[in-house]
Amino acid sequence: MYKDIYRRVLPAVIAILLPALLFSAPGVERLKVKVIESYNHDQTAYTQGLFFIGNQLYESCGEYKRSTFRKVDLTTGKVLQKISFPAQYFAEGAVHLNGKIFVLTWRERVCFVLDAKSFKNIKSFYNPKIEGWGLTTDGSALIMSDGSSFLYFMNPDNFTEKSKIEVKLNGRAVQYLNELEYINGEIWANVYQSDNILIINPKTGAVRAVVDCKDLLPESERTPNTDVLNGIAWNESTKSLYLTGKNWPKLFKVEVVR
Numbered sequence: 001m002y003k004d005i006y007r008r009v010l011p012a013v014i015a016i017l018l019p020a021l022l023f024s025a026p027g028v029e030r031l032k033v034k035v036i037e038s039y040n041h042d043q044t045a046y047t048q049g050l051f052f053i054g055n056q057l058y059e060s061c062g063e064y065k066r067s068t069f070r071k072v073d074l075t076t077g078k079v080l081q082k083i084s085f086p087a088q089y090f091a092e093g094a095v096h097l098n099g100k101i102f103v104l105t106w107r108e109r110v111c112f113v114l115d116a117k118s119f120k121n122i123k124s125f126y127n128p129k130i131e132g133w134g135l136t137t138d139g140s141a142l143i144m145s146d147g148s149s150f151l152y153f154m155n156p157d158n159f160t161e162k163s164k165i166e167v168k169l170n171g172r173a174v175q176y177l178n179e180l181e182y183i184n185g186e187i188w189a190n191v192y193q194s195d196n197i198l199i200i201n202p203k204t205g206a207v208r209a210v211v212d213c214k215d216l217l218p219e220s221e222r223t224p225n226t227d228v229l230n231g232i233a234w235n236e237s238t239k240s241l242y243l244t245g246k247n248w249p250k251l252f253k254v255e256v257v258r
Contacts, residue, residue, distance in 0.1 A: 148177070
């Protein structure tokens with residue numbers, strides 16, 4: 001029910017309010033993406049989290065009764081290894097830290113901790129926030145979004161809050177922060193139901209730049225099931241950026257340009 005409300009109401013609200021906020025922001029760098037290469041992506045994958053361990057791509061996928069965590073071949077989109085979560089869990093963002101995979105759930109207030117190699121469930125943490133959306137790491141803390149304008153720095157040992165920042169664009173809070181990625185000392189965040197990614201100062205919460213990803217997936221490749229932009233993965237070893245979306249047929253290697 002809640003997911004359906006989000007899908008019906010949020011697009012209209014964000015379509016009206018967000019462009020005015022982002023496009024009228026003086027002093028905030030405006031960027032866009034240039035496609036370098038495209039790859040096949042599972043169109044049934046409701047992408048929530050996307051990240052690399054070395055050169056290997058991993059992905060968490062949501063929806064009740066269909067939530068999975070998977071190891072994916074970058075070039076073909078083939079699933080190499082996968083686990084499914086019990087039907088009552090809606091998987092959200094995921095990240096790797098210290099040999100463990102952390103996978104959030106949406107409204108179930110659970111964070112699963114998996115062994116990075118076997119995907120075996122080691123333990124679970126209670127999420128003190130009402131919802132879990134995106135997840136990344138700065139190498140020390142887990143950084144979580146919950147659909148609000150706040151980002152929370154969580155202790156990976158017990159999933160308690162260490163600190164938080166409010167994300168602001170020229171002093172105004174930005175809601176609906178979703179999928180996260182930590183790139184070169186900054187936090188990148190999808191804004192749910194928009195084609196924009198924010199680049200955020202992790203100490204102050206100030207938005208340094210907005211990345212416009214409009215038309216990244218051509219209309220000719222969209223179907224009735226194609227959903228929103230969501231999925232940011234940074235390959236540190238090759239310094240390469242990859243983007244996709246929920247139920248998208250393609251994953252894109254991109255370059256960010258002015």
